[in-house]
Amino acid sequence: MALGSLGIRLLPVSSPPNSSEISLPFSSRRAIVFAPTVLMASLLAFPVPSFAALLQLQDEVPQEEDRIVGLFQETSPSVVCIKNLEIAKKPQNPSEEAMLIEDDENAKVKGTGSGFIWDKFGHIVTNYHVVSALATDNSGLQRCKVNLVDVKGNGISRDAKIVGFDPEYDLAVLKVELQGHELKPIVFGTSRSLRVGQSCYAIGNPFGYEKTLTAGVISGLGREIPSPNGRAIRGAIQTDAAISAGNSGGPLVDLYGHVIGVNTATFTRKGTGMSSGVNFAIPIDTVVRTVPYLIVYGTPYSERF
Template sequence: MEVLGSLQCMLSPIQPNQIPPSNSKNAHLLTRRKALTFTSSIAAFYFQFCQNSDISGFPSAIAQPVDELQQEEDRAVQIFQGTSSSVVFIKDLELAKIPKSTSETVLPEDENVKVEGTGSGFIWDKFGHIVTNYHVVAKLATDRSGLQLCKVSLVDASGNSIIREGKIVGFDPDYDLAVLKVDLKGNELKPVTLGTSRDLHVGQRCFAIGNPYGYENTLTTGVISGLGREIPSPNGKSIREAIQTDAAINAGNSGGPLIDSYGHVIGINTATFTRKGTGMSSGVNFAIPIDTIVRIIPYLIVYGTPYTDRY
């Protein structure tokens, strides 16, 4: 734009009193000679300007938005590739009868098994602990019949897909949190990278990975729409300091991670408002903040119950 502006300035009209009378042949030749000299001066100045000036900013001004868009897309791809292997697919199963023996590598899934629901979770540590929402595994957590079973599909650190039975370790309905454990049997897992939720700001980019409607490893993007929200827990109490986001969260996303632009988990996707009678997401979605999760999960792993329930 700087170059174009300079040229426009130099091509301003010549004043009438600077043009000699046109009835003289010599004057006419002189006029042509001056015009040619003037045109040559423009060309000489232009080429000298191009050689001595840095005009690289002109094409870069156009290319810069393209480069920024490419960087943004590349970042989203990197976040998904780096985190998706730490996200698991959870299926709630109801058996028609109690099996004589339970195999952790071959789980029953035939006419005698009913899939009651699906959800998501993420790998907490290399010992096989899986964090998810309590409402995803509530039937298993409260089962007294022995007919409830939880199947966990995940990927190990080497990229191998494995299926294991998930055993309940602990749960806290007040905060809609639960911990499962799977038997590794020689498989090494890749835990998520934990972030913090104390310094989040409205407008930050965020990413959700989960299994909506059974579609595994689905990525949705959005921003943090609000902070300090209050949402109901499964037992009717309130979960405070929830994160509001417009990243799409649907049935099956529950228990999956909400991730920041650095690939760090900042929350667990938990709830969404739906339009009455449609089942469609309204775009108003909520996640439990990671600072709350970090405070509760270690107690569930060690004691099976939240800290407040042990006294």
């Protein structure tokens, strides 16, 4: 196929000038004498880095990697994996219900999501759309199981109950009972001072792969995204850190491991199912204002009046 048919044109090659028409400003002997002077001037203009500077430059990359590794090790114990289960049949009595809860073979996984530990009392924050089936279920067939670790690193799997939710901000709070286990709540940051270009990291369980870290930057601020009830969530954080199915409800953290948002949505090219790198999180300042009301009252502040 010709390049022209692809809309590509090669630049024309200019002919070299006639050597007889070139006028040199000095003789070849002067050029030989002048060359070292030019070389010395170029070295002075662009000094060669010292050995110490080279060592410092080589150390910067490992130090940055160590910081990110430490960030993940410090933050990931506060991140949980949420599995939505559907029981094959409705339990008829409390003993049968207890048996079905313990026997996962009687339940089908309908979806997975992420969340993070809010406090030491077992409250977990996630997206409403992650657990919406549980919030609206009246049949008793929906269950929610949470995989998490305690401060000693022990893996734990428990059923969780929904204690409050706010579809307008796509937030929900779960509660797990963990007598004898101490949990590690996530460390809160703030979203009011975020700047476009600063580093951020998403931790969650994309496609069921638990405790996954993706890296990116803050791509935009003050975005508007749809909520599950059809209204707009304003002030969302845009990031290019990969957020895929299963990441929803997990934390978006800054370089210090402080949570700055709740990973919520991704812009997907129609018909592909692939993320375009345009992802969104609910600002942590909005979450901090909303979650305490969900824990105490089960509903957002706006619905109390």
